[in-house]
Amino acid sequence: MKTAQLHNIFLEFPEICTDTRKIKENSIFFALKGDNFNGNKYASAALENGAAYAVIDEKEYAESDKHILVDDVLKTLQELASFHRNYSNARVIALTGSNGKTTTKELINAVLSKKYRTIATKGNLNNHIGVPLTLLSIKEDTEIAIVEMGANHQKEIEFLCSLALPDFGYITNFGKAHIEGFGSEEGVIKGKSELYDFLTKHNKHIFINGDDPIQFKKLGSYIKKYGFSSDQKEFYRIEFLGANPFVKLSFENCNIESQLIGSYNFTNCAAAILMGKYFNVGVDKIKDAIESYSPNNNRSQIISHKGHQIILDAYNANPTSMKAALENFAQMEGIHKVAFLGDMFELGEIAPAEHQNIANLARELNFDDVILVGENFYKTSTSYKKHSSFGELKDFLKDQKLSPESLILIKGSRGMALERILDVV
Known part of the structure; x- marks a missing residue:
């Protein structure tokens, strides 16, 4: 099917879905593939759940005229998007x-x-x-x-x-x-x-x-x-x-x-x-x-939690944003300052040096307490408390009580999911 033809169908059914668990009535399901999934297998289920059409790229799953067979589903999605942008x-x-x-x-x-x-x-x-x-x-x-x-x-x-x-x-x-x-x-x-x-x-x-x-x-x-x-x-x-x-x-x-x-x-x-x-x-x-505008989704949020003021910035982290967050935290007024810092991902060969730099910076800024989490921070040379995994941190926090009315920074890469700290402090 040519992109223009598919676009005409899209104009009639202008809702796109790529997840059968979130199918909307009269949507078009695109059967994308990943390392651990094949959307083609779920195309018929998508139609049964209300999708108007299913775009697939494996012929064996073309069970009806509601299945639109293409050479590559991802490429088709991209070409349709570009066509629509021009339209x-x-x-x-x-x-x-x-x-x-x-x-x-x-x-x-x-x-x-x-x-x-x-x-x-x-x-x-x-x-x-x-x-x-x-x-x-x-x-x-x-x-x-x-x-x-x-x-x-x-x-x-x-x-x-x-x-x-x-x-x-x-x-x-x-x-x-x-x-x-x-x-x-x-x-x-x-x-x-x-x-x-x-x-x-x-x-x-x-x-x-x-x-x-x-x-x-x-x-x-x-x-x-x-x-x-x-x-x-x-x-x-x-x-x-x-x-x-x-x-x-x-x-x-x-x-x-x-x-x-x-x-x-x-x-x-x-x-x-x-x-x-x-x-x-x-x-x-x-x-x-x-x-x-109020931030959400773990991005620079200030929240009150069990008497503490918490800066929740656990959506993502890299050396640049981590440095900025720590320097800002240092300027904030608080009775007792505690920083929970989680690993920064996708740094390749510079990961050891950059994690050490952040540990050193935290020391220079002289917070009341700093707790490091993750395999990279665990390898740093520092006197701070270090935990190689969130599980270890969780066990530590069960027996540890933070000072009342602490000002707390939580900062780490998305994969660390440090917002879970709120469940245990």
Whole structure:
């Protein structure tokens, strides 16, 4: 079946499902494959559960005219998404970066939705499957689509751009993330900059942090760039007013107090403000959008728990974000400060050194207590309490009581799932 024909079916049944456990009535089921599953086996079940069609790529499972047989289900999904993006009149904003992508995406959506009909990447569905699903969520009346793009190897952002064909782009930052795949910090910069490469090649618009020397240098002579800065006169002025604990900032004599902790969230807010100004969203509406946004999903949340104040930042971690979180924690006021730090993944050969650097930094910042969790932190040279697994930490915490009214930081990579600490402290 040609992509145009499949798109006509999609327009009639514009709901895509890839998981038979979440089938919606009159959706199209795409039988994706993975290392440990074969969606083709569940195509008939998807139809029985209400799907209108099932797209498969193994002939033996084509049991009816509701089974659409293609050469490759994933490739078909991607081609359909690209076709639909071209069919739509929506303007596409793409963003990537080492840290802060999802928070920035949500802030941009909060601001722009004050004036426009928007859609945005759900959660962090930002890879070769998530981006197509986001593009396919564009409706007939969608005016702006905000598409988050993640990558851990070269050429991935380039490929995602070929699907999304963004009109605008923004890179949050370049940090020590996914070094195992990118090879080095220079590799990270090169990989993330594939978004800039696409936009400049096609003469599209770029938003930048004018205070970031890497971005400033890369785009110094590019005309279609719009930046924010605290001191660069050629860019839109947004001033950082502090973060104790919540980020405060100012633009056009308008002061904003966000619900986001840490100075590292200033640029995330500033990017959303910049785009709001570019798209002519009113200052009052921008202020309301930023101040109303509340973080969730274990991202820089401040919660009260059994008398303690907890900064729950357990969604992800790399050396750059870990350093920022610790430095911010050091500036916060607390009677008794405790940091739970979990392993940082996908660092490859630099993992031992980077975990040792973080342990050393924690020592320099002189917290009341630091507890390290994970195989990498367990190998560090430090006097801090170390546990090679969460199970060991759990056993330790059963017999350990934290000081009353402690200020607690919980930070680690997603695979560590350190939010489980809340169940045992």
